[in-house]
Amino acid sequence: MIFSFTATPEFDFMTYFARHIGATVVDNLLVIPAHLGKGYIRKLSFSTEFKITMHHYVLKEDLVIKRNSSSLVNELITIFFYSNEQTLGISYSNNQNLDFNGRDDSAIQVTSNDLSSTIRFPQGHTVHYAVVAIMPGYLKSLLKLNTLNSTVETITGKSKSFLFFENMSADTKLLLKNLSAVDMNEALSKFYMQIKVQELLYLLFQKLSKRENTQHQHINNTDAARLLHIRNEIVNDLSTPPVLNELAQIAAMSETKLKQLFKQAFGDTIYNYFQKARMEEAAFLLKQSKRSVAEVGYELGFSNLSHFSRLFEKHYGLTPKRYSSQN
Known part of the structure; x- marks a missing residue:
């Protein structure tokens, strides 16, 4: 299944996607028809400048979402929280099929709406992600930063194309999981959700605001x-x-x-980036595959196991042996 759209401030993803699959939206909730799979898409608008769309479903066929570039450079910021531990196929070019893969595929993507992208969700896997759409000025007023580093200044400014990635922390993963479990029939549920979505933004921009100040390079x-x-x-x-x-x-x-x-x-x-990914893979192998420290070290290209242990301890605060022995 392929769904293509152009990201503009007026575009309502859920309404047009519902038409695409022949479904109906009721109270900002789209239930996936049984012949396509199971699950839902929910939209919450906190204002005309700030909304979130939450996706939680399993489909019987691959879903390809194509976001076409808008002629507007930065009238809308899209923040994509993908919290699955499944392979996510993502590409920024029509003639490439790239996987943003790894043992843990969780990621956060922040992009201006003039960049196009194609994302593929494989059939039979639980799709769990959220997309926050927010206007630059509104985001800037939320952050209330006296000084902006170059990354945050680019995101909240205008006339610049940008693409930023962040790894997803355990706190962010837990928060996303809790958001999907909120009972929206409760009286103050929308108020609660707004607070928690702002907390999502806090966790993200807490990291982005610590990035090194450098001159922003144009990206296409x-x-x-x-x-x-x-x-x-x-x-x-x-x-x-x-x-x-x-x-x-x-x-x-x-x-x-x-x-x-x-x-x-x-x-x-x-x-x-390579060394961090290397240590994360080492942690996965030590915990999940129950391999020895030597086996993991040699598999990841370390000829000196003492060097491997020092790097691992620097990253995780524990030696590989102590880490693997923890429950």
């Missing part, structure tokens, strides 16, 4: 697609450290441009 759909491709190149083989000049050739960018855009989008250098 081609750049975005290449950055996702480079990110996948990095995490697909965590036993081998990335080589900048090789990645630059793959991305068809200069080394300087690749370094700048990658750090801008992901909030860290290419090598630091």
Whole structure:
């Protein structure tokens, strides 16, 4: 199933998606028809400038959502919270099919509405994500920051294309899970939801506001697609450290441009991003596969296990051995 739309402040995703699948929206709730799957989409409008759409369903076929670029640069900010531990297919180019994958596919994407994207949700998997749509001025008034770093200034400003990614913290995952369990028939449920969605924004912008101040580099759909491709190149083989000049050739960018855009989008250098992903994979293998410290270290390319232990302890505060022995 393919659903295509253009992101504008006036566009109502749920209404048009309901028409697309032949369903009916009742009290801002769309129940997925049984022949397509099960679950729901819920929309909450806190004002004309601030709303959230929550998706929770399992479909009987793949769902491809194509967001077409708008001619408006930054009249609407889209914040995408994807909290699944399933593979998410995401692309910023019509001729590429990229996976934003990993052991834990949870991610937060903040984008201006002039960038197009294609996201694929696989059939048979629980889809659980939320999209916050908010006007730049309204967001700026919510944040109430006296000084803005370059990232937050870009997001809340105008006339700039942007794409930022953040990993999802445990607090954010838990908050999203709790939001989906709220009984919307209770009298103060919408008030409660507004507070909690603002808390979501707080957790996100608490991290974004700590990013290094740098001059914002222009980004377009081609750049975005290449950055996702480079990110996948990095995490697909965590036993081998990335080589900048090789990645630059793959991305068809200069080394300087690749370094700048990658750090801008992901909030860290290419090598630091690789090392964090490496440690997260090590933690997964130690906990889930019950492999020994030596097996995990060698699998992730460490010839010196003492070095592996030091890096792991720096990241998690525990040695790999102590970490694996915890319940």
